[in-house]
Amino acid sequence: MSETNRQWLLKTRPVGTIGPEHFELVESPLPTPDLGAGQVLVKTLMLGFDPAMRGWVMDEPSYLPPVALGAPMRASGVGQVVRSENPDLPVGALVQGLLNWQEYSIGDPAALIAPTAIPAGVPPNLALGIFGTTSLTAYFGLLDVGQPQAGETVLVSGAAGATGSVVAQIARLKGCRVVGIAGGAEKCQWLVEACKVDAVIDYKSEDLDKRIGELCPNGVNVFFDNVGGDTLEAGINHMADFGRIVLCGAIASYNDETPRPGPNNLMKLVARRIRMQGFIVLDYLARAPEAIAALGEWVAAGELAWRDDVQEGFEHIPATLQRLFDGRNTGKQMLKVADPE
Ligand SMILES: NC(=O)c1ccc[n+]([C@@H]2O[C@H](COP(=O)([O-])OP(=O)(O)OC[C@H]3O[C@@H](n4cnc5c(N)ncnc54)[C@H](OP(=O)(O)O)[C@@H]3O)[C@@H](O)[C@H]2O)c1
DSSP: OOSEEEEEEEOSOOSSSOOGGGEEEEEEEOOOSOOOTTOEEEEEEEEEOOTTHHHHTSSSOOSSOOOOTTSBOOOEEEEEEEEESOTTSOTTOEEEEEOOSBSEEEEOTTSTTOOEEOOTTOOHHHHHTTTSHHHHHHHHIIIIIIOOOTTOEEEESSTTSHHHHHHHHHHHHTTOEEEEEESSHHHHHHHHHTSOOSEEEETTTSOHHHHHHHHOTTOEEEEEESSOHHHHHHHHHTEEEEEEEEEOOOGGGTTOSSOOOOOTTTHHHHHTTOEEEEOOGGGGGGGHHHHHHHHHHHHHTTOOOOOEEEEEOGGGHHHHHHHHHTTOOOSEEEEEOOOOO
16 A cells, blocks of 8 residues: 555635646645544545536535635545445445545545445446436436426436436436437437437537427426526526426536626516426435436446546546536546556
8 A cells, every 4th residue: 555645635716717727736644543433544446527526616605615725625436445444344345435636535434425335346437427426416306306207308408418418318218308408419429329319409519599499399398407508598498388497507607707697588487487496416315225226227228328438647637627617528527546456
């Protein structure tokens, strides 16, 4: 085991686009205290990247406290237990949780998101990807918040991403007609051929508002929005009466320097009796087994397609986060730090 712990610390809070310049790579001594009861020392194997990380570095109240300046950047990950004072998480076990941008971390059962064991045989990429938080977000956001009914039309933005692609496929599996919005021909083609969505809109080359109207002549019953901004405004324009808008995220605005104006058509929500609701997946963690069981059945039946985008190199961690914001990621963004021992 290494005696040092490389870490990426938050150096400054970004204004505008987040980048490697906001982080500092340091080498610290390995955290080797006497572990307390229930604690484990975890070696990071794979890190997950989430657009929400852009919000976590802002010094403002949110659903999680801001990452402190000088602290390792908060991040989800999969690791291997290398020392243990926890009989449920023995040495060698694979765990997932908030491991942060560092090679080693101490997992504490009292932490906000304590490390949990990964079922035997599930590799890190699947634990973080198709069985990870983004899929839980898709499952609960679509089914609990969106409440789609068979035969309804579901519109999904960010549809080729980790969350959006699972939303689109669950909607299809529930008997809905699915229209996906994504950037670029390659992602649109993957949505049609692998995810079997009914129609796609390439927002980078097509008139989004016009195409939603053409593809959803009877209106959109559920709009699962990952993008916000102009995309949200266009979706609102085409909602059917009593439709539901699931506010999952607004990635188009995460790097804005100043708040952008809100949708200019909110009165349509009144006229069409639309429910628009945000949600945070953390509120559903107690029900994770339900989602994972359903996802497992769909995976075993060959009903779900997904893509893992696995980068490599500890030094490339901050640059990898940027891939989410310029759409270079194809599927769940991850970075491999080490192999299991
Ligand atoms: N509410 C929750 O609890 C929760 C939990 C997880 C994630 N989320 C949200 O879900 C969304 C997707 O997250 P993810 O982790 O699954 O990432 P992802 O969709 O795999 O990757 C992000 C994608 O966003 C698209 N994008 C980036 N900038 C854009 C822009 N300016 N306009 C339009 N699209 C843009 C890109 O796709 P294109 O190439 O197609 O542009 C990019 O690939 C985010 O908004 C995230 O904050 C919410």
